[in-house]
Amino acid sequence: MRVRTYSNLAQDAATLSNLMNRFFNNASYDYSSYGGSNAAPNGGSTEQPYEQGTLLPVDVWATPEAFQVNAYLPGINPEDVEITFEADELTIRGTLPAAPEGAEFIKRELYHGSFSRRLSFNVPVNADAIEAEFHNGLLTLIVPKAEAVKPKQIKIQTK
Numbered sequence: 001m002r003v004r005t006y007s008n009l010a011q012d013a014a015t016l017s018n019l020m021n022r023f024f025n026n027a028s029y030d031y032s033s034y035g036g037s038n039a040a041p042n043g044g045s046t047e048q049p050y051e052q053g054t055l056l057p058v059d060v061w062a063t064p065e066a067f068q069v070n071a072y073l074p075g076i077n078p079e080d081v082e083i084t085f086e087a088d089e090l091t092i093r094g095t096l097p098a099a100p101e102g103a104e105f106i107k108r109e110l111y112h113g114s115f116s117r118r119l120s121f122n123v124p125v126n127a128d129a130i131e132a133e134f135h136n137g138l139l140t141l142i143v144p145k146a147e148a149v150k151p152k153q154i155k156i157q158t159k
Contacts, residue, residue: 053114056092060119064151067143069119074137081139085127090119090143124148 059070071092073081081094093116099105124146131142 053095053116054111056115056117058092058117058119064145066145067121067125069139069141069143071117071139072137073134073139076137078134078139081134083132083141085125085130085143088121088125090121090130090141092117092139092141 056071061068069090069092073094073096075097076094081092083093084091093114095114096110096112098112099108121143126144126146129144133140133142
């Protein structure tokens with residue numbers, strides 16, 4: 001009989017979550033209610049997360065001025081991360097460092113290998129002003145909304 005520990009259960013849960021994400025080909029975070037979209041116009045997903053490794057988990061939120069995207073990339077040099085914006089799609093790609101060759105693992109829980117993430121925006125953004133910052137393994141992208149979609153304050157004039 002195999003003894004079930006918390007670590008075993010957590011690993012099984014993570015494996016099940018990855019399998020379910022692959023099965024549904026769906027990102028778990030829907031930020032469309034905040035002005036972004038992770039779905040194609042016909043309702044299908046625009047993401048193809050497993051074409052190059054695993055789906056990179058991200059947090060995405062919107063402010064009136066911009067979208068912010070955060071991703072944890074521990075152990076990666078910023079020069080080894082490729083970020084592109086084409087049409088209305090932001091793509092983040094890279095590779096998490098491989099374990100030392102010939103290593104005999106006692107426990108192996110960390111992901112090694114390539115990752116990618118595609119995010120589509122259904123509102124116009126200012127692609128020329130996208131900012132990327134990397135600090136202590138946290139990648140932060142600021143994707144400013146185009147001036148046309150930013151809220152405008154209208155002053156009331158009295159006569």
